[in-house]
Amino acid sequence: MTDAQSTTTTEPEGERTTFASLGLPPAILRALDDVGYETPSAIQAETIPLLLSGRDLIGLAQTGTGKTAAFALPVLAAVEVGRRSPQALVLTPTRELAVQVCEAFERYAAHLGGVHVLPIYGGQAYGVQLSALRRGVHVVVGTPGRIMDHLAKGTLDLSGLTHVVLDEADEMLRMGFAEDVDQILQATPAEKQVALFSATMPRQIRAISQQHLREPAEVTVRQGSSSSPSITQRALMVSYQQKLEALTRVLEVEPFEAAIVFTRTRNETETVAERLRARGYAAAAISGDVAQPQREKTIDQLRSGDLDVLVATDVAARGLDVERISHVINYDLPIDTESYTHRIGRTGRAGRTGDAISFVTPRERRMLGAIEKATRATVDIMPMPSAGEVNATRLTRFDDAITAALAETDRIERFREIVAHYVEHHDAAQEDVAAALAVVAQGDTPLLLDEHADRALQTSRTERADRPARAGDSAPGERRSRRGPSDATTYRLAVGSRKGVEPRQIVGALANEGGLGRDDFGRIQIRWDFTLVELPELDRSQLEKLSRTRISGVPIDIRVDTGRDGGRADRGDRRERSERGDRGDRSERPPRKPRHGDR
Numbered sequence: 121m122t123d124a125q126s127t128t129t130t131e132p133e134g135e136r137t138t139f140a141s142l143g144l145p146p147a148i149l150r151a152l153d154d155v156g157y158e159t160p161s162a163i164q165a166e167t168i169p170l171l172l173s174g175r176d177l178i179g180l181a182q183t184g185t186g187k188t189a190a191f192a193l194p195v196l197a198a199v200e201v202g203r204r205s206p207q208a209l210v211l212t213p214t215r216e217l218a219v220q221v222c223e224a225f226e227r228y229a230a231h232l233g234g235v236h237v238l239p240i241y242g243g244q245a246y247g248v249q250l251s252a253l254r255r256g257v258h259v260v261v262g263t264p265g266r267i268m269d270h271l272a273k274g275t276l277d278l279s280g281l282t283h284v285v286l287d288e289a290d291e292m293l294r295m296g297f298a299e300d301v302d303q304i305l306q307a308t309p310a311e312k313q314v315a316l317f318s319a320t321m322p323r324q325i326r327a328i329s330q331q332h333l334r335e336p337a338e339v340t341v342r343q344g345s346s347s348s349p350s351i352t353q354r355a356l357m358v359s360y361q362q363k364l365e366a367l368t369r370v371l372e373v374e375p376f377e378a379a380i381v382f383t384r385t386r387n388e389t390e391t392v393a394e395r396l397r398a399r400g401y402a403a404a405a406i407s408g409d410v411a412q413p414q415r416e417k418t419i420d421q422l423r424s425g426d427l428d429v430l431v432a433t434d435v436a437a438r439g440l441d442v443e444r445i446s447h448v449i450n451y452d453l454p455i456d457t458e459s460y461t462h463r464i465g466r467t468g469r470a471g472r473t474g475d476a477i478s479f480v481t482p483r484e485r486r487m488l489g490a491i492e493k494a495t496r497a498t499v500d501i502m503p504m505p506s507a508g509e510v511n512a513t514r515l516t517r518f519d520d521a522i523t524a525a526l527a528e529t530d531r532i533e534r535f536r537e538i539v540a541h542y543v544e545h546h547d548a549a550q551e552d553v554a555a556a557l558a559v560v561a562q563g564d565t566p567l568l569l570d571e572h573a574d575r576a577l578q579t580s581r582t583e584r585a586d587r588p589a590r591a592g593d594s595a596p597g598e599r600r601s602r603r604g605p606s607d608a609t610t611y612r613l614a615v616g617s618r619k620g621v622e623p624r625q626i627v628g629a630l631a632n633e634g635g636l637g638r639d640d641f642g643r644i645q646i647r648w649d650f651t652l653v654e655l656p657e658l659d660r661s662q663l664e665k666l667s668r669t670r671i672s673g674v675p676i677d678i679r680v681d682t683g684r685d686g687g688r689a690d691r692g693d694r695r696e697r698s699e700r701g702d703r704g705d706r707s708e709r710p711p712r713k714p715r716h717g718d719r
Contacts, residue, residue: 167191170339196232213263218239240263287317351464355500357480364392453479453484611678612679
């Protein structure tokens with residue numbers, strides 16, 4: 121393979137092209153008309169002709185630039201419908217993105233007559249996937265771990281592939297799938313077209329392109345300000361204990377259509393969603409431990425307007441495309457700027473404007489500078505919405521409700537008679553009766569906030585933000601991830617440093633296949649031939665899924681570690697091994713009694 125490349129740098133505000141001029145077949149153009157696409161984005165205009173001509177390609181573009189259509193349309197143009205075996209493989213880092221890409225393929229193939237697309241990802245029953253493969257599919261969209269499982273079982277035949285796409289390749293490598301991706305590519309035919317899409321070009325991506333792509337064209341798209349989604353970024357300085365109050369106030373005063381609220385832990389998603397529902401919001405939670413059908417149903421409700429607030433962990437940060445999301449609220453800041461960028465990319469879609477609001481505790485102030493550098497944008501500090509602002513909003517809504525009720529003349533007439541009857545028999549003014557009816561309608565919850573108490577709250581918040589942090593001030597969830605969950609269980613994985621395993625690979629594989637959040641991980645101890653990981657207690661179904669997961673090509677065979685000396689016995693193994701050299705095999709050690717849990 122050679123790495124000769126032609127490089128194109130494009131700005132979205134370039135000349136307007138049409139999809140018809142790109143050489144796409146009429147059936148695909150009809151589908152694009154159906155979904156309302158008028159003109160291609162910059163990445164689509166540059167890459168589609170290259171892919172249609174058969175060139176291998178490297179596409180460098182951020183999320184939200186239209187990459188899916190950029191590779192899906194040329195792939196579909198080349199599919200032979202009469203040959204019911206996998207002709208194209210699309211690898212994605214997460215199951216959410218796999219589902220989104222699969223849905224996009226199906227929309228674009230609506231008029232092609234019988235093109236079958238199959239998503240393959242962890243968490244979905246094997247039976248569904250096996251049945252579809254037996255019936256015949258043309259395009260497979262999957263995550264590396266589950267694709268490797270099918271290859272190991274011999275249930276996925278890649279010998280007839282003509283197209284391979286690596287979508288969000290940098291994220292796949294960051295999650296530890298580099299070796300899996302390489303092995304999958306090795307299992308594909310030598311003669312095929314490969315398209316690699318990535319937001320960045322780290323060294324590993326360049327190495328993959330040099331090994332597996334043939335003279336690829338390279339297209340780089342930098343979003344221009346005129347056509348990029350406009351996302352306003354703000355931060356609210358708040359203590360951990362005041363986050364829920366801040367969230368409800370923000371939702372009250374911000375004119376939002378739909379919002380995603382990101383938390384660090386899956387337990388907190390349910391807590392926050394439940395409290396929002398108690399305050400009258402149509403809210404639901406989504407995290408890695410929610411079954412895929414329920415997740416899809418929840419996202420459909422958000423898309424249709426039956427749901428207004430989605431509380432989520434980072435599992436929803438990728439692959440979630442709902443145009444009506446106007447606000448992203450970081451209830452908890454993510455642990456890195458890349459996750460932040462992916463989170464806020466859920467708003468401002470399809471050329472719309474969006475708002476991103478982050479709750480920042482005093483200890484997290486330094487994170488704001490990193491965010492501004494990563495996003496190349498200013499994060500404005502906003503105050504906590506005051507009681508006066510909230511009250512003004514509530515009074516406006518109350519006025520609107522009265523106005524809407526007055527328009528229902530038939531019902532008003534009947535109630536007018538009831539009020540007149542009460543006034544006549546109880547010697548009360550109509551204004552007092554109207555006020556009493558408002559009290560009845562409002563119930564026990566006050567309509568307006570206490571502005572005097574609010575001033576005390578603001579003062580307390582300012583004092584806490586200004587004073588230095590103390591060791592005992594740690595709020596729940598802020599640093600717990602470094603120590604591990606309070607109810608952590610130690611699990612043993614059958615892969616270690618002998619395979620070059622790194623902590624990020626452990627986190628990436630377990631999070632993707634087991635639906636775990638970053639904050640679920642405690643201490644990770646990588647030994648020579650196994651790894652110990654602190655996690656919340658996993659149920660049987662999670663263990664079964666994770667046991668089939670591969671890291672560096674090795675099934676991890678996860679199980680509870682019950683050896684009492686597991687941590688101590690291997691504490692110095694790397695140092696001892698380096699001192700012994702190659703002589704330090706186990707034959708030199710006295711035999712030990714097998715522990716429960718050893719293989």
